[in-house]
Each structure stands twice: as structure tokens, then as C-alpha cells.
Amino acid sequence: MNLEQIKYHTCPFDQEEGILLTDIEEMLPETGDNGDLQYYCLAGKHTFQLDDDDDDE
Secondary structure, three states: OOHHHHOEEEOOOOOOEEEEOEOOOOOOEOEOOOOOEEEEEOOOOEEEEEOHHHOOO
16 A cells, blocks of 8 residues: 555545554554544644545545
8 A cells, every 4th residue: 555645635524634653663553443544734733533434635
């Protein structure tokens, strides 16, 4: 999995930049209970999940 391609995503709550949460070695992305990718919104200082079906980038 190429994490560089999915590293950033716009937060759906405040339209600010979010960064993908990963393990300490930045090898595997963090996922929620449903297996959705988890991001941290830099501006809002909160996490959000990105459903694979919602990924439009």
C-alpha cells in the first residue's frame, strides 16, 4: 500500500487538511472499527474516518 497517495485528505467537518494516522514506523494506516482509514484534522484537532466508498480523490 502506497501511503503517500492517501496521506492527506480534506476533513468533511471543517474542510481543513487532515493527515493519515499510521503506526510508529509509518508503514500501516490506522483504521476504525469498520476498517475505515483514520485521519487527524490539523486545524480542528480532531480525528475523522474516511469510508473507502467516500474517497473521491
